[in-house]
Amino acid sequence: MSYERRLEPLIRVEGLSRRYGAATVLDRLDLTIGHGEFLALLGRSGSGKTTLLRILAGLDRVEEGKVSVPRNAAVVFQESRLLPWKRVWENVALGLPGPDAHDRAMAALEEVGLGHRTHVWPLTLSGGEAQRVGIARALVRQPEFLMLDEPFASLDALTRLRMQAMVGELWRKHRCAVLLVTHDVDEALLLGDRAVVLEQGRIGMELQISLVRPRRQDDPDFVSTRRALLAALDVHDAV
Amino acid sequence: MLETTVERGTVIGGTRRPPRRALRLPTRTLRRLVSPLLILLLWQAASWTGLVSPQTLASPLRILSTATDLTRDGTLPENLLVSLARAGIGLAIAVVAGTGLALAAGLSRFGEEAIDAPMQMLRTLPALALVPLFILWFGIGELPKVALVALGSTIPIYLNLFKGIRSIDPKLLEMGRTLGLSRIQTVRQIVLPGALPDLLTGLRFSVGISWLMLVVAEQVNANSGIGHMMTDAEDFLRTDIILVGLLVYALLGLLSDQMVRTLERILLAWQPVRARGPR
Ligand SMILES: Nc1ncnc2c1ncn2[C@@H]1O[C@H](COP(=O)(O)OP(=O)(O)OP(=O)(O)O)[C@@H](O)[C@H]1O
Ligand SMILES: [Mg+2]
Numbered sequence: 001m002s003y004e005r006r007l008e009p010l011i012r013v014e015g016l017s018r019r020y021g022a023a024t025v026l027d028r029l030d031l032t033i034g035h036g037e038f039l040a041l042l043g044r045s046g047s048g049k050t051t052l053l054r055i056l057a058g059l060d061r062v063e064e065g066k067v068s069v070p071r072n073a074a075v076v077f078q079e080s081r082l083l084p085w086k087r088v089w090e091n092v093a094l095g096l097p098g099p100d101a102h103d104r105a106m107a108a109l110e111e112v113g114l115g116h117r118t119h120v121w122p123l124t125l126s127g128g129e130a131q132r133v134g135i136a137r138a139l140v141r142q143p144e145f146l147m148l149d150e151p152f153a154s155l156d157a158l159t160r161l162r163m164q165a166m167v168g169e170l171w172r173k174h175r176c177a178v179l180l181v182t183h184d185v186d187e188a189l190l191l192g193d194r195a196v197v198l199e200q201g202r203i204g205m206e207l208q209i210s211l212v213r214p215r216r217q218d219d220p221d222f223v224s225t226r227r228a229l230l231a232a233l234d235v236h237d238a239v
Numbered sequence: 240m241l242e243t244t245v246e247r248g249t250v251i252g253g254t255r256r257p258p259r260r261a262l263r264l265p266t267r268t269l270r271r272l273v274s275p276l277l278i279l280l281l282w283q284a285a286s287w288t289g290l291v292s293p294q295t296l297a298s299p300l301r302i303l304s305t306a307t308d309l310t311r312d313g314t315l316p317e318n319l320l321v322s323l324a325r326a327g328i329g330l331a332i333a334v335v336a337g338t339g340l341a342l343a344a345g346l347s348r349f350g351e352e353a354i355d356a357p358m359q360m361l362r363t364l365p366a367l368a369l370v371p372l373f374i375l376w377f378g379i380g381e382l383p384k385v386a387l388v389a390l391g392s393t394i395p396i397y398l399n400l401f402k403g404i405r406s407i408d409p410k411l412l413e414m415g416r417t418l419g420l421s422r423i424q425t426v427r428q429i430v431l432p433g434a435l436p437d438l439l440t441g442l443r444f445s446v447g448i449s450w451l452m453l454v455v456a457e458q459v460n461a462n463s464g465i466g467h468m469m470t471d472a473e474d475f476l477r478t479d480i481i482l483v484g485l486l487v488y489a490l491l492g493l494l495s496d497q498m499v500r501t502l503e504r505i506l507l508a509w510q511p512v513r514a515r516g517p518r
Contacts, residue, residue, distance in 0.1 A: 057417055075417045086428070094418055095424060123511050124511075137418075
């Protein structure tokens with residue numbers, strides 16, 4: 001991470017806490033994400049990843065602590081959340097101002113490889129296609145900050161690999177800050193600049209991933225970093 | 240093993256099934272027509288042999304000729320037009336009122352508090368029981384009939400649309416928020432289209448109810464309309480005319496239901512076919 005990024009993070013979370021009744025899900029959490037940084041957020045099921053993402057997306061209010069997020073942020077949910085009564089391109093153009101909304105939506109769909117499915121109804125799409133429409137809908141707004149909540153969790157292994165490569169490619173082109181919530185250590189290592197693990201309401205461990213891109217899972221460096229991350233995870237899990 | 244499965248799948252899915260289905264459909268329709276035709280024949284035979292007197296039940300052929308006569312002398316078209324106008328105007332009022340009330344109640348807390356309770360009370364009231372009151376209030380002109388149709392058919396539209404607005408998937412509303420949609424955009428792009436299937440379900444109920452209301456209103460007091468034509472015939476023991484009236488009502492119900500279904504097919508083109516109501 002460069003010196004300036006540390007000085008001026010794009011996203012800043014300080015002392016964020018969140019409770020549901022007696023359960024403390026986020027406990028004075030601190031986190032920063034730099035301009036154009038790709039951050040992978042790992043953590044056990046129920047550790048509060050979605051809770052954090054929802055607060056960053058402005059869907060839940062901040063009860064305790066400070067959060068600053070750029071206005072121009074976009075979210076891709078685990079389920080694609082398309083409006084079934086709007087054609088694919090209309091879903092992407094939803095809420096876009098200006099007369100060129102249609103053209104921009106078409107270009108975004110072209111970018112995610114759906115140039116041939118722009119005028120179909122969303123209910124006729126496959127899971128992977130619907131997820132790509134969700135990504136196009138986020139990217140068409142040219143966000144400074146893109147949040148993805150386990151976007152590939154429900155896809156088959158092959159489609160997932162293809163989508164991961166696509167997201168890496170899109171990120172390289174758009175250079176927005178990304179927060180990718182995932183369960184998948186390999187996914188984090190393939191895409192992230194940095195991986196953080198959410199544990200007991202805080203960032204339990206953090207790993208800088210300085211592998212050269214494009215990354216390959218059979219690269220010896222990849223394998224050793226993976227071992228390091230898994231070891232760290234296991235140690236923390238045992239505590 | 241794998242190959243056989245694939246091959247079998249291809250044969251069943253690709254070649255064999257479609258022709259079989261294409262052949263089966265017409266024969267099935269024909270088979271279903273057999274018993275109604277048989278009943279008609281028996282009915283006609285019973286009338287010919289004098290087993291059933293025309294005062295009890297006119298024969299099918301007699302009904303047909305009466306229908307032709309009534310059409311020729313203008314009685315049927317005139318009364319039909321009157322009935323159609325009453326149902327049409329009443330239904331139009333119901334659509335406007337039901338939609339308006341449901342939007343007001345569905346989109347604002349204040350609206351819900353003001354509107355929903357009275358509407359829920361009204362729904363438990365059998366609208367037909369209002370006939371005497373409506374005659375007292377509105378006399379015996381067009382007003383009580385149209386009002387009865389309007390009142391009866393407002394309720395299903397209101398109930399269904401209100402439920403539709405309130406049961407919009409909150410995940411979609413949340414998605415709209417992350418896209419920065421304004422309140423008006425949210426209502427226009429997400430809430431209204433999402434509630435449209437329920438509105439159309441309500442409309443289908445309403446159309447059915449509007450005919451029911453009309454039948455009663457026209458038979459209790461009227462000097463025109465299909466219902467009046469039938470009560471008039473009662474005085475002269477003309478079962479043939481009564482049956483023509485019944486036939487007309489049946490056709491009207493069938494046609495209007497078909498119209499709403501067509502509307503659904505056009506407006507809900509985005510739904511996969513199997514998700515829509517039975518055809
Ligand atoms: N609205 C809510 N009301 C009560 N408890 C909630 C609510 N939302 C989340 N929780 C609780 O907060 C905890 C964290 O949930 P969250 O959805 O953030 O987990 P997660 O890390 O995203 O898990 P997963 O990986 O399974 O998606 C869970 O124990 C959950 O039960
Ligand atoms: Mg989650």
